[in-house]
């Protein structure tokens with residue numbers, strides 16, 4: 001077996017980041033292979049953490065995964081997008097405006113925030129802010145403020161920070177209120193004078209533009225909501241919206257935070273020396289793994305320079321807040337992080353131009369071979385479409401695919417591009433979670 005041939009010098013003690021949606025679950029239900037794959041990691045003592053950009057309460061997520069996968073998970077097995085907020089103690093006592101859906105409200109105190117109100121609660125105090133719904137407008141015009149509302153307005157403590165946890169239900173209302181709060185430095189009673197600079201600190205979790213649910217096409221995610229907010233703020237103020245902290249994948253802080261948890265789960269505290277990331281979204285999971293990989297390389301370089309000079313290196317505020325000293329990890333591998341992309345979620349090979357070209361290229365080779373027409377002819381992607389279509393019965397499907405692809409290529413932007421950024425390129429692409437786990441077990445000596 002291959003793993004028995006690995007020498008002591010190449011001993012791999014792996015830790016695994018596992019995305020949930022599109023990898024383990026689809027539309028909240030497990031894939032047929034999910035339970036077996038996760039059990040294989042568990043039974044091989046390979047520590048893993050589910051890293052999701054969702055904004056669930058950790059306790060609820062642990063309970064759900066325990067029930068679905070039938071393993072005794074703890075809170076150490078999950079990292080949700082805003083989990084690193086627990087380290088942002090400077091903000092925990094500030095008056096924070098929270099934007100998310102109701103099922104995330106329980107997460108806010110779990111993250112350490114003690115003084116907060118939701119967009120809906122703010123609208124309760126200042127009903128005039130939400131003026132979108134025509135019927136509501138009529139109601140507001142005919143209904144005076146209650147004594148409680150007047151008192152709440154008088155005693156209102158201005159907002160000091162904004163926490164964006166997930167896309168709300170009523171986007172238009174939340175977009176309006178967030179812009180109001182940014183333009184008035186947190187006090188909706190204030191008359192607008194000029195655009196505050198800097199604006200209130202914004203902490204946002206999960207910038208996924210889309211996520212994979214049960215529907216055929218991915219759904220709008222929190223990233224889509226943030227795009228709207230950024231765009232409106234720019235349009236209205238001519239200034240860029242800036243984030244105090246962005247967390248969730250692909251941001252480094254989330255991988256650091258999850259790595260710390262994986263290390264805690266390692267059997268007998270053995271040092272993790274290689275991280276695998278299994279995900280379905282190149283722009284989120286793979287990109288994050290690439291950023292983490294580059295970070296570990298730079299830490300290793302700093303560590304070796306430091307040990308040679310006996311001098312200390314400065315660390316970023318974020319790094320000192322959240323993560324352990326990664327220079328302590330035993331990195332004897334040339335690649336500390338390996339990203340594995342599965343094809344059961346956001347990434348869909350049928351939208352991938354290169355997969356189409358490769359498939360047609362292979363079909364052409366096969367067809368030529370069958371017709372004895374290969375004769376030393378070497379095709380490549382640039383000259384391929386100049387090759388005349390061979391009109392035989394066996395080439396019907398080939399003709400159809402080629403013509404469909406040719407038509408798509410003749411239109412601009414027909415394909416969704418997953419790999420514009422080199423950081424989105426995975427180290428390995430496999431069909432599903434089971435294949436990914438088999439690969440990890442095969443290359444690891446456990």
Ligand SMILES: [Mg+2]
Nearest residue numbers: 019021022280
């Ligand atoms: Mg996913």
